[in-house]
Amino acid sequence: MKTSAASKIRLGVNIDHVVTLRELRGTPYPDPVQAAHLAERGGADNLTVHLREDRRHIQDADVRALLDAIRLPLNLEMSLADDIVAVARLVRPPMVCIVPEHRAERTTESGLAVRRERKRLDPVVESFHALGIRVSLFVDPVPEEIEAVALLRAHAVELHTGPFARAPDAEARQRCWEILARAAELADGLGLEVHAGHGLHYGNVEQAARLPHVRTFNIGHAIVCESVLTGMEHAVRRMKRLIDCAGVPG
Ligand code: PXP
Numbered sequence: 001m002k003t004s005a006a007s008k009i010r011l012g013v014n015i016d017h018v019v020t021l022r023e024l025r026g027t028p029y030p031d032p033v034q035a036a037h038l039a040e041r042g043g044a045d046n047l048t049v050h051l052r053e054d055r056r057h058i059q060d061a062d063v064r065a066l067l068d069a070i071r072l073p074l075n076l077e078m079s080l081a082d083d084i085v086a087v088a089r090l091v092r093p094p095m096v097c098i099v100p101e102h103r104a105e106r107t108t109e110s111g112l113a114v115r116r117e118r119k120r121l122d123p124v125v126e127s128f129h130a131l132g133i134r135v136s137l138f139v140d141p142v143p144e145e146i147e148a149v150a151l152l153r154a155h156a157v158e159l160h161t162g163p164f165a166r167a168p169d170a171e172a173r174q175r176c177w178e179i180l181a182r183a184a185e186l187a188d189g190l191g192l193e194v195h196a197g198h199g200l201h202y203g204n205v206e207q208a209a210r211l212p213h214v215r216t217f218n219i220g221h222a223i224v225c226e227s228v229l230t231g232m233e234h235a236v237r238r239m240k241r242l243i244d245c246a247g248v249p250g
Contacts, residue, residue: 009209010045012075012197014220018227019049019057032062033069039223040072046095048218050077050108051084053101063091075136075218077108080120089127095134097158097195097218098124107221108198111140111160114148125152136195141183149192156193158218159183161208165199173207181211188213202226 018035022028036047047070049058066074076093078084079101088096098121100112114121114137121137128135136156139145140163149157159180167173184194197218200208208217 009214010216011043012046012048012195012216012218013039013042013044013223014048014050014077014197014218015039015224016048016050016057016220017224019059019062023057032058033065036066036070036072040070044072046075046216046218047072048075048077048097048220050099051087053079053081053084054103060087063087063093067091067093077138080117080124085124085127088133089131092131092133095136095155096128097136097138097156099138108138109162111142111145112137114139114145114152118148118152121152125154129153136193141180143183143186146183146187146190146192149187150190154192156195156216157187158195158197158216159187159214160198161196161200162198164208165201165204173204177207177211180208184211184213 015032015035018030019032022030022032032049039047047066049063049066051058051060051063063074063076073094076088076091076096077099078088078096079099081101098112099108100110102109125135134155135152136158137149137152137154138158138160139149140160146157161180164173164176164180167176180196184196187194193215194213195216195218196208196211196214199221200217200219201222205217205219208214
C-alpha cells in the first residue's frame, strides 16, 4: 500500500458504539476494555469515548476502567455540563474534546458555539490546563470559531467533517473539503493542533486524509460497523462449534 504524508495522521478510535450494543441489552459484554486492546492491536493511536449526559452508552465506570487498563492515550469527549466536567476533573484523562450536546440528537450534530459559550468555556479550559489535561474543541470549519478556540489557548481544534461526509455528490464534497482545508490552514497558522472527525468512513477517508495539517482523525461508527461484518464469520463459527461439541455424547 502507498504510504504518504497521509500515513502520519494519527487514528483515534471511538468505541462508543461497542458499548451501545452492551447498553441495548444490559449485558456485561461487549467489554470496551477488550475492544480498546483490539483497537490498539489494529494500530489505533488514541482511543476516544464520549461520556454523554444521558449515559446512553459509555458509563463513568467505563472511563475509569479504560484509564486503568489501556496504554493508548484516552480522549474524553464531553459537554460542558457540570457533572461531566466534574467527572473529567476527577479522572483526569490525558485529553478532552469539548463538544455541544443535545439530548434528542442521535450523535453530535454541530460544532461548539465557542464565541457564544466563551464565558462558560474559559474557566473550564483553564481548570483543565491546571490539571495538565490537553483540550480540544469540536467546531464547524468557520474562521471566527477557530479564532475563538485559539483565544482560549486550547491545544487543538477538531474540525467537524459531518457535512463533508454527508455531501450528496462529489462536487459538494469537494466544496466541503476546500472549506475544511482553509479552516485547517487557519488553525495551524494560529498554533492549534488540527484534528478532524465525524462521519468519516472507508469511502471518504482517503480524500479527508489529503487535508493539510490534520494530525488526528477520530473515527467511530464506521469502524464499529466494519468490525461487526468482518467478525461475523468467526463469531458464528465459534457459536456453532460450542453447540456442536455440546451435542456430542460423552
Ligand atoms: N469526533 C467527534 C467530536 C464526535 O462527536 C464523534 C461522534 O462521537 C466523532 C468524532 C466520531 O464520529 P463517527 O462515529 O461518525 O466516526
